[in-house]
Amino acid sequence: MSMLVVTDGAVSVNGRQWIRCTQSGPLDCNWLVPEQERDPHQRGRCQADSLIRREPDASDTIAREKLVPTTAALRRLVYQLLDIGLPVDPFWRRDGGLAFDLVSSYSAGERVVIGHANGVITIDLVESLDAYRETLRVRLGEPYRTMLGHFRHEVGHYYQNVLVETGPGADRYLAQCRDLFGDERTSYSDALDRHYTFGAPEGWRDTFISEYATMHPWEDFAECFAHYLHITDSIETSYEAGMVLHADRLRFSAPRDVVPQQSYADVPVEQMLYDWKWMSLFFNRINTGMGKNPLYPFEIPSPVVAKLGFVHGVIRETATEQRREEEAPT
Template sequence: MRAFACPVCDSFVAFEADHCTECQTALGLHLPSRNMLALDEGAALHAGSRWIRCNQHRTLACNWLTPEAQDPGSPAGHRGRCLAGSLIRREPPADDTLAREKLIPTTVALRRLVFQLADIGLPIEPYWHVDGGLAFDLLSSRSTGEKVIIGHARGVITIDVVESLDDYRESLRVRLGEPYRTMLGHFRHEVGHYYQNVLVETGTGADTYLEECRRLFGDERAGYSEAIDRHYTLGAPAGWEATFISEYATMHPWEDFAECFAHYLHIADTMDTAREAGMVLHADRVRFNAPRDIVALECYDDEPIERMLFDWKWMSLFFNRVNTAMGKNPLYPFEIPEPVVQKLGFVHKVIRDTARRR
């Protein structure tokens, strides 16, 4: 994640901040420029256009800006929302105060996702702009009593906002035997399904990518319902660690791709955050044998996935030690075997090719 600076005093500004804690200037995040803009009476001028606060600033603590001149094609009820907010197709009603409270941290994770997707150059086509476009149903299983299944179908990603509760999410993580489970992780996994569909299976690159995707991940035409039943009855096959990033990835080729896509976003964003913080592993200053200084590159677009993962190996070693020093689980409790390197390389290629074409 990019490190933001106050445009007035140049102090550090957090991703979720709506003002500078040093000089108290009102701020808003301007997605096209990836910068914080100073606001004057709730508005800012950028490149000749006037930008105003998202109308969810107070209700959902959204600090993003939106063009004052709204897209007339956006849903009437969503006009005045920023891009991330406009992708929300369904949400708890205003009188469901419990669910609305959990919607706030859920939308923070959504905005982090949308920022990263825009930053790496992936297309973000809203559901109200094209058929099968990206949409989010952010629902609550706790307040309505209805079962909410996290998943993706025809561009619509469904998320249970109850997962923003640490105790609830952690209980599921332990019960399902998962080493990692976060709200942002859910968003990254599910959007992987969306991009597999629009970039690999049906998009302009399908002729180029589909055969290789099936070779690496398996044939996505295999029965999905049967795969679910098999996975939850028998579990992951013995020795899965040699070819998959997680047990869940073994269930079906779609899940394997989505898990690798999510891990690619995890790795890329964490490395970007470290670089923006000025972190460097100095080989001559550590007690163990390090091959060279490790400095995250500003851009890995023209680098093979092996270069990115080599840097990540050493950086994640540090992050894991920091977490365990605080009595927490390792930050990245995963091993990346060679077959997964190849799968991540495919994700890397699809993302970079797509960004270049755009």
């Protein structure tokens, strides 16, 4: 979680030697791995790249080219998961652990469906092509579609499963999750058919963050989880840049200065979303001033605030428990 100067391919930190990830060349990875105590299943890869279970063959040069920006998004995802304190348990360490199949629908005989199943997240590398992704975004009526967005949405499915539905906190979380998002036991295939036949129900903006979230309780949770990651990452970046919105200098009316916090872990989600409301207004104006679409083209109604509050609580409680386990004497 630090930036280091590496000379001769290695660096020492507190007496421990760290060397470059084996994917520093093929995937432009700038992460490090400890020289000692390396797990052979990790294949000399850093924590993020070791999560890749499947990837294109070396002979598939076009797909391999698209793998580079995709893994950059993957590393950003994993950094954020570690930063907010979520467990990142790899597939090579335990059954059902987190894994990524990064494959291309342009490869011969391969039909790729982006999704999550039993810890494995499948991503279509073709989504890294701007023209292809934008065509799908317009055809599906989505205001936002990015590779990092796919990662954040699909990992939401993973964490709903391992934290809310089957984890040690399931007795506390599951009933509340169903009250907020709906019963995940309803037929997913029926919901899929209904959504793509009739679309989102009328008035969906009053209770959902996106049209896709209306399809099924699983998708509602994953969409809210992704938005939580969008918002917290953007706020953290603003904090690191020292950005402050001064109320007395704004042309639009803000009731107080908006000062991004380093962490919102110990405050209600409403405080974070209040700051984000004003920050996103500023970011949207920057984008439209450049002739682009708004950066964050979403509204957050009260029912979605409650859903994001649930996600906030699950993440913070999980992070606290993780810290206790790490600090406990062995």
